[in-house]
Amino acid sequence: MKSNQNKSAINAGPNEFFLGVTTFFPLIFAATPIGLLFGALAAQKGMSPLEVLLMGSFVFAGGSQFLALDLWADPLPWLTIAFSTFLINLRHVLMSASLAPKLGHWTPLQKYLGFFILADEVWALSEQRAIKHHTTFSFYLGVGLTLFITWQVxxxxxxxxxxxxGDPSRYGLDFAFTALFICLVMGFWQGRKTGVVLAASGLAAVLTHKFVPGAWYIIAGAIAGVIAAAVQYDEKTNGLQKPAEALQS
Amino acid sequence: MMSEVFAVDPLVLFTIVAMAAGTYLTRIAGLVLTKFVTFSGRTEAALQAVPPAILMSVVAPTAFATGIAETAATAITAIAALRLPMLAAMTLGVVSVVVLRMALTVI
Known part of the structure; x- marks a missing residue:
């Protein structure tokens, strides 16, 4: 029945969903302290728990939620908050464009509903999965729903x-998110060319963060990395290095 | 107490909806884009760099421009990530940042 479908379709279903949940599992320890911190800060700004739940459920983007809290004041500068949210989340355009071709057999409805919860961690784990395998809807949902529930709770x-x-930095938990992303970055390592991309992104992000207020540093770093990759593209090797070469660099 | 927990200010709700609309737009923009544009060659190579480039950009200010403890912990995490499972590497990173921060304040 499924003989003419590829391996991602065969693996779809409860197993893929469970794999998504277990793949996300370590991230519960990174997301929980950040979520607790967000809730505590939101309460200080006068948000009710239901308002916190509504924001988490509808926006579901940690970085922009923290940014909104930073701007939260009385009277509420809703336009500034909405626009800043849009700016910091512009990186999602690149994320969804990058992930879209790597999906398994998703229906349009699955795509447009599923991408509602395309948070950084969900995207990152889906990309990591896509290195070896198409990202199935079940896997994506396993990852996404686990983060969604973790974040809201x-x-x-x-x-x-x-x-x-108390202050989460006392336990080093403020570093959990950074540590997680560093681990994910290392998963994309393919040799010297990746090193150049990372150096360009890191440098551009640090400089932009230092001199430009707001979330522009993420966009600047992303663009610098993309340019570095485009410049290094070599038609003959198709941009990929041999494993032996990758080990040496 | 119950009324405080479930209180929703109309302007807060409006702000949340405005934030959500913009965010959803950025999330589906890539789906719409890739429907009309196909990527190949150099463009594809550039797009392949998006995941590591964004991840790097998000962490770079904390990892490289906060302090010695954070930068050293970043290096430890990165090396550990090549050999250990993700949770172990993350834990090592968090533990080393705590130890390094304490060590640096003592000095």
Whole structure:
């Protein structure tokens, strides 16, 4: 029945979903402290737990939620907040464009509903999966729903207990997100060319972050990395290096 | 108490909806784009660099421009990530940042 479909379709279903959940599992420890912190800060700004839940569910983008809190004031500068959110989330355009061709057999409905929860971590794990395999909808949903539930529970609990919780940096938990992303970056390592891309992104991001306010540093770093990759493109090797060469660099 | 937990200010709700609309737009933009444009050759190579480039950009200010403890912990995490499972490498990174911060304040 499934003989004419590729391996990603054969592997679809509960197993792929469960694989998504277990792939996300370590990230629960990274997302929970960040969510608790967000909830606590939101409570300080006067947001009710239900408002925290609504923002988490509809926006579901941690970076922009923190940015919104930063701008939160009375009277509420809703236009500034909405525009800043849009700017910081512009990176999603590149993320979805990058992930779209790597999906398995998704229906249009699955794509347009599924990408509602295309948060950084969901995208990153889907890309990691796509290195070896098409990203199936079940896998994506396993990852995405686990983060969704983790994020909502953590932020609401954070807003309820708020003041009781201390500063997460005391336990180094503010570094959990950075550590996670470093691990994910290393998964994309393909040799010297990747090194040049990373150096260009890192440098551009640090400089932009230092001199330009807001979230432009993510866009600047992404563009610098993309340019570095385009410049290094070699028609003969098709941009990929042999494993032996990659090990040496 | 219950009313405070479930309180929703209309302007807050409006702000959330505005944030959500913009965010959703950025998330589906790539789907719409790739429907009309096909990438090959150099463009494809450039697009392949998007994931590591974005991940790097997000962490770079914390990893390289915050302090010695953070930069050293970044290096430790990166090396550990090549050999250990992800959770182990992450834990090592978090533990080393705590230890390094304590060590640097003592000095």
């Amino acid at each position: 953590a932020t609401v609990v954070g807003s309820l207990i708020g003041a009781v919780m």
